[in-house]
Each structure stands twice: as structure tokens, then as C-alpha cells.
Amino acid sequence: MFEFVYKMFGNGLAVIPKEGMQAIPNQLKSNLKNTHFKFNSPVKEVKDKRIILEDESILESNITIIATDASALISNLKNQETDWKSCNTLYFETKKRAINKPLIGLICDDNMLVNNIFYHTSVATLNKTGKELLSVTVVKRHQLNEKDLIDKVVEELHSKCNISDISFLKRYQIKKALPMLTNLQYEISSTETKLKSTIFLAGDQLLNGSLNAAMIAGERAAMGVIQTLEDGSITDELTSEYSS
Ligand SMILES: Cc1cc2nc3c(=O)[nH]c(=O)nc-3n(C[C@H](O)[C@H](O)[C@H](O)COP(=O)(O)OP(=O)(O)OC[C@H]3O[C@@H](n4cnc5c(N)ncnc54)[C@H](O)[C@@H]3O)c2cc1C
Known part of the structure; x- marks a missing residue:
């Protein structure tokens, strides 16, 4: 981690947006024209094709990317919590x-x-x-x-x-x-982000505690979703769901 941080300070300057860190998610959000955001909606559990919120409401989902520590959200990941x-x-x-x-x-x-x-x-x-x-x-x-x-x-x-x-x-x-983290990493393959064909994982805790890690993990998870859609298995399921 020291080598990573040292390298980052060697490569560039320490910076912060003029409007503060919130400007970063604001900028990302402003580029997403077809995305619906649901804020202040804590998730209780993620299941196949379903996201159950704390208030017990259910969101249907074909594929879910969990961009935070997933251990409390997925039943078979219990006891793998991040400290x-x-x-x-x-x-x-x-x-x-x-x-x-x-x-x-x-x-x-x-x-x-x-x-x-x-x-x-x-x-x-x-x-x-x-x-x-x-x-x-x-x-x-x-x-x-x-x-x-x-x-x-x-x-x-x-x-x-x-x-x-x-x-x-x-x-x-x-x-x-x-x-x-005891096992620090800088990279993760898109297949490693795949828990199953309907659930992918992201978040800095997969790699190391940094924005770079969060962005790398998020991008790999998105690539994993695209590959899963392209390889057809889930697309076939979705097509039959929509046609039925
Ligand atoms: C004070 C401070 C300074 C930092 N400075 C730097 C820096 O200079 N450079 C750098 O690279 N990194 C820095 N970091 C680290 C960086 O902020 C994190 O590595 C990065 O934000 C991780 O991004 P993430 O998307 O993985 O997780 P987060 O940004 O933590 O996002 C996870 C999101 O999931 C949400 N969430 C969690 N559980 C649930 C649930 N059950 N239901 C719904 N939502 C949920 C959380 O509310 C949160 O919004 C700093 C961190 C801190 C605290």
C-alpha cells in the first residue's frame, strides 16, 4: 500500500475538485442519461434477480452489481465480512x-x-x-x-x-x-468479480483501499456483466422472460 501511495504522489499531484469530492459522483451522474437512482434505500439482501430493501420492498433485477462489502447481503457469504x-x-x-x-x-x-x-x-x-x-x-x-x-x-x-x-x-x-485488508491487490479480472451469472461484486475492498481500486473493480464488474450478456446464457433467459 505504501508503494502504491508513494507511486501515486510521484506520478501526479494531490488534488481535490474545486467543489469538493461530491463533484466526482455528480460528474459521473450527469453523463448517465438512462439511469434511475434510488438514494437512501438501504439493501437488506441480494438474491437471484431480486434486491430486498430494508423496508421489505423488492426490486426486480436481471443482474446485480454489489459495489460494497457483500457479506451481509448474500446468505452464503456470511462470516466473510471485511473489517x-x-x-x-x-x-x-x-x-x-x-x-x-x-x-x-x-x-x-x-x-x-x-x-x-x-x-x-x-x-x-x-x-x-x-x-x-x-x-x-x-x-x-x-x-x-x-x-x-x-x-x-x-x-x-x-x-x-x-x-x-x-x-x-x-x-x-x-x-x-x-x-x-491483508491480501492487497492492484488488479482483478472480470471473471473474478462474478459471484454467479446474476450477481457481480465491486468496491475497493476487493483490491485495496483507494479510489483507483474502486474504479478498477467497478470497471471489471461492468466488463463481466457485458461478457455474461454477450455469451448468451443470461440473454436467452431474459429473452424468454420478456417474450413470455
Ligand atoms: C477521509 C478519507 C479520505 C480518503 N482519501 C482518499 C484519497 O485521497 N485518495 C484515494 O484514492 N482514496 C481515498 N480514500 C478512500 C476512498 O474514499 C475509498 O477507497 C473509495 O471511496 C471506495 O469506493 P467504493 O465505491 O468501493 O466504496 P464507497 O465509496 O464506500 O461506496 C459504497 C457505498 O455503498 C453504500 N452501501 C453500503 N452498504 C449498503 C447497503 N446495505 N445498502 C445500500 N447501500 C449501501 C454506502 O452507503 C456507500 O455509499 C479516502 C477515504 C476516507 C474515508
Whole structure:
């Protein structure tokens, strides 16, 4: 994983869209003209040709790609759950930046809670408030409630990073931040994404915890679906379903 991350920083710059990460799915979505999105619809179970939602409603499906950890969704994958690393990201507003260059500040002190800091306003951004946006990430486990966590982070920023005069904006607790993987991979074949002819798997947890991995796995799963449609078996089934 270190070699991969090191290679990525060697190949290009660390970047973030001007409108934030949400701009990436927005852009992908804007190119899909015939796709129907159903948001806020947690899935309980995926079966052959059926997706059962938490609210017990059922979606008919000829082929399903599960783009997340599938173990809880498919009965014969139980006990193969992915473990996850979690993190807390706290956002603050400040008047000025302690780091002027667009750099991620890594805090290499075992006794500190804060792991890294980044000023989003150090790169091109659509933020027009005139204030600086600071994100602070905590990866260490702790038992602090939100108030104590904020107080501790503010104190550490002051004592270690010389950052003061900040106001707290929002905290995100990301329980499934990155998959905890022992068998890291960079590639997967489209046939490996195929659980059965009606269910395919995708998601970064198949390879390594990164957007690259998520995109590679998604593309291979899509190729797997196309191959399955092209090889005819499922198409024959679909044709007979539609004609009947
Ligand atoms: C703070 C942070 C910073 C990161 N920075 C970087 C970075 O700089 N570069 C990089 O390459 N990677 C980074 N990553 C990792 C990157 O975000 C992930 O690797 C990537 O988002 C994984 O994409 P995915 O599509 O596999 O999974 P996700 O983006 O996690 O998508 C899975 C989706 O499935 C949904 N879902 C799960 N279960 C169900 C269910 N039962 N029913 C319905 N929906 C469900 C979830 O809600 C989620 O929307 C970062 C991650 C974090 C947390």
C-alpha cells in the first residue's frame, strides 16, 4: 500500500475538485442519461434477480452489481465480512493558514490524537467566504465524547501546530473509512468479480483501499456483466422472460 501511495504522489499531484469530492459522483451522474437512482434505500439482501430493501420492498433485477462489502447481503457469504478502519474528520474555519503551501501536515507524535491536517483553501476552491477551511483527521481510537474530542483537538492544534483562533464547523465520524485488508491487490479480472451469472461484486475492498481500486473493480464488474450478456446464457433467459 505504501508503494502504491508513494507511486501515486510521484506520478501526479494531490488534488481535490474545486467543489469538493461530491463533484466526482455528480460528474459521473450527469453523463448517465438512462439511469434511475434510488438514494437512501438501504439493501437488506441480494438474491437471484431480486434486491430486498430494508423496508421489505423488492426490486426486480436481471443482474446485480454489489459495489460494497457483500457479506451481509448474500446468505452464503456470511462470516466473510471485511473489517474496517474508522476515522473522525473535524472541520474548522480559520482566518489564516498555518501552512501556506498546499501540503498535508502529518503529525508524527504517538502521544497525539491528531494524525493529519489540511487546509482545503490552499488549493483552488469555490469557497467564497474569505475564510480558510481546515480539516483535521483523527485515526486513533478514543473514548471521548464530541465536546471533549473537539477540545482535545483544539488544544493539540494550538500546542503542536501553532494554530489558534479557530471555530469548529462539523464532525464526520466515518466508521467504514478504509477496508482492513491483508491480501492487497492492484488488479482483478472480470471473471473474478462474478459471484454467479446474476450477481457481480465491486468496491475497493476487493483490491485495496483507494479510489483507483474502486474504479478498477467497478470497471471489471461492468466488463463481466457485458461478457455474461454477450455469451448468451443470461440473454436467452431474459429473452424468454420478456417474450413470455
Ligand atoms: C477521509 C478519507 C479520505 C480518503 N482519501 C482518499 C484519497 O485521497 N485518495 C484515494 O484514492 N482514496 C481515498 N480514500 C478512500 C476512498 O474514499 C475509498 O477507497 C473509495 O471511496 C471506495 O469506493 P467504493 O465505491 O468501493 O466504496 P464507497 O465509496 O464506500 O461506496 C459504497 C457505498 O455503498 C453504500 N452501501 C453500503 N452498504 C449498503 C447497503 N446495505 N445498502 C445500500 N447501500 C449501501 C454506502 O452507503 C456507500 O455509499 C479516502 C477515504 C476516507 C474515508
